[in-house]
Amino acid sequence: MPGPTDRGRRQEGRALIVIDMINTYDHEDAELLVPSARRVVPVVARLIGRARAADAPVIYANDNFGLWRSHHGELVETALARSHAELVEPIRPDGDSLFVVKARHSVFYETPMSYLLWQLEIGNVVLCGQVTEQCVLYSALDAHIRHLSVTVPRDAVASIHPHLAAAALEMMERNMGARIVTAGEVDFTAS
Template identity: 65%
Template sequence: MAGTALIVIDMINTYEHEDADALVDSVRSCLPGVGTVLRRARAGDSPVIYVNDNFGLWRSHHGEILQAALAGKHSELVEPVAPDEDSLFVVKARHSAFFETPLAYLLGQLGAERVVLCGQVTEQCVLYSALDAYIRHLDVVVAADAVAHIDPGLAEAALRMMDRNMSADIRPSYDITFNARPPG
């Protein structure tokens, strides 16, 4: 059976951008779902990969990004889902977790043929990452209760698009199974 990786998109966030006020309540609502998929992935010995914006700080590494987010005005949204010592981290500059990042290569090295997506924002970064995973022939699962949105209508449309156009499996976090990496 192919390996599964959890991709946590943009949850390490300073919330210092123009859409932050519209996003915060949705992030708060999705935190339990994100926590569920994190626990399930770790219990299943599946890789957990945080893919995150770097806030335009091109010298940043994941420690600096995490510290900036924890020092931000909504650290309570970051702290419960912060990476642990076994988590992997990929920095991105644009919407898709795959665009000009080493994520596809990393997934190949890990033997992952299935990705579970959670994070923010459903109608932007999650949608574009799902599309890029799909065109790379990866099986895509989206944890519907572990994604946050800015616009509820666009988020619902994005989930329908991922289901219909990308054959994504849209399901609640508690119904997602993880399996260990294939033997290497």
């Protein structure tokens, strides 16, 4: 049976991967992250809307807050019940959104993400969310080594440390061939 390592089938589709935006913001460094998240939430919400309008898959890849018995609905409910619900409500998953629970930084690390993208015939991923210098960076690297094209809209990723985020974006562009653009430049209809 063919699988994610089978390169016989050309994968042209594009998907939006929303990284760790379902967040309780009650963790270390949250006070540094919240201002950046406030700036990107409206941009991410518009990206999600544009992806949905173009029938591009929207895949949420999210930490599980260490709640190993929970499902994605509980994660959303937990985040909405915390003090920064206004950062979650505008970008919450709808009934058509896909959800991958992750335990570590990369959206690929010990998750079904590779197989899901292969099944959906996705060859191009648009990464948005948080944190630029951590989960977005590691996810971009893992996408690159899986021969996926990577786009990162710089105005749709939140950071804890802006100088590290700038370096991470430069590394993604130079070392991984990622397209670093603005959210307005992302075209979900192109392959």
